[in-house]
Amino acid sequence: xxSPNNNNNLWQHSESNSGLSDELLLAYLxxxxxxxxxxxxxxxxxxxxxxxxxxxxxxxxxxxxxxRSVDKLNRQLAMAMSKKRRKKATLSQLHIITYIILIxxxxxxxxxxxxxxxxxx
Amino acid sequence: xxxxxxxxxxxxxxxxxxxxxxxxxxxxGILLQRYTALLLGVAMKYLKNKEEAEDxxxxxxxxxxTHLPNEPINNFKGWLYILMRNHCLQHLRDKGLSxxxxxxxxxxxxxxxxxxxxxxxxxxxxxxxxxxxxxxxxIELFYLKKMSYEQIIAQTGYTFMQVKSYIQNGxxxxxxxxxxxxxx
Numbered sequence: 447x448x449s450p451n452n453n454n455n456l457w458q459h460s461e462s463n464s465g466l467s468d469e470l471l472l473a474y475l476x477x478x479x480x481x482x483x484x485x486x487x488x489x490x491x492x493x494x495x496x497x498x499x500x501x502x503x504x505x506x507x508x509x510x511x512x513x514r515s516v517d518k519l520n521r522q523l524a525m526a527m528s529k530k531r532r533k534k535a536t537l538s539q540l541h542i543i544t545y546i547i548l549i550x551x552x553x554x555x556x557x558x559x560x561x562x563x564x565x566x567x
Numbered sequence: 568x569x570x571x572x573x574x575x576x577x578x579x580x581x582x583x584x585x586x587x588x589x590x591x592x593x594x595x596g597i598l599l600q601r602y603t604a605l606l607l608g609v610a611m612k613y614l615k616n617k618e619e620a621e622d623x624x625x626x627x628x629x630x631x632x633t634h635l636p637n638e639p640i641n642n643f644k645g646w647l648y649i650l651m652r653n654h655c656l657q658h659l660r661d662k663g664l665s666x667x668x669x670x671x672x673x674x675x676x677x678x679x680x681x682x683x684x685x686x687x688x689x690x691x692x693x694x695x696x697x698x699x700x701x702x703x704x705x706i707e708l709f710y711l712k713k714m715s716y717e718q719i720i721a722q723t724g725y726t727f728m729q730v731k732s733y734i735q736n737g738x739x740x741x742x743x744x745x746x747x748x749x750x751x
Contacts, residue, residue, distance in 0.1 A: 499652075
């Protein structure tokens with residue numbers, strides 16, 4: 447059993463949203479919740495919806511397996527996001543380089559135009 | 568998972584707003600990680616296969632990262648749930664499996680047009696008596712005697728899934744019985 451304080455921390459996300467957080471659900475499956483929090487979770491499971499469906503599915507595999515799968519999926523998500531972020535960062539770097547080259551070209555052209563006008567006078 | 572805990576004080580709506588403002592997938596990632604286990608569980612319920620369920624969760628994640636609608640989403644969890652359910656049902660249809668059982672359950676779950684009206688305790692008790700025995704027992708033990716699922720299982724010999732199902736179906740039947748009484 448985890449301490450009541452730890453249990454209360456687990457509700458922080460759930461209280462700011464409607465429903466059960468992943469942490470609470472996994473803590474429930476591992477039998478780590480005290481009686482009061484267990485009751486709160488079971489009251490949610492007694493309603494039809496995402497939590498109820500999820501527990502039906504998660505009971506089909508051992509909790510340790512669930513935790514491994516969740517960690518794996520979260521790692522894959524983080525990797526997919528960092529790839530996208532890197533791609534985005536590379537694109538913005540390319541934009542900056544293009545702008546710098548354009549400005550340089552404009553400055554050079556302006557210099558030659560100015561020089562040409564000055565010579566013709 | 569560690570960085571997600573840092574933002575537990577932010578609601579889904581606040582994370583979505585941060586994502587809409589910055590267009591930074593970082594915020595969307597934090598939001599999605601809140602629901603990994605729930606999504607995996609829903610996928611497992613429908614697909615009954617760990618690898619297929621993991622693939623389904625990955626599909627939903629990618630769909631969110633690449634095709635999140637521009638319109639505001641008021642209930643992100645509900646939206647994710649529907650996305651996952653539809654993907655699983657489509658996957659089952661593609662495999663040639665019947666999805667009737669699931670869609671019937673979903674229709675029942677979506678029926679949320681019940682408006683609470685004044686009910687007397689006698690009417691509640693009378694309706695409770697009309698439920699079948701397992702539903703009546705489970706509802707009484709859970710709601711009136713405040714027992715946990717574990718205690719109900721120990722007392723009745725039902726399985727976890729049976730207790731959950733008896734309570735859910737009992738509640739739905741109770742609602743229908745009460746509505747019938749109110750409309751008389």
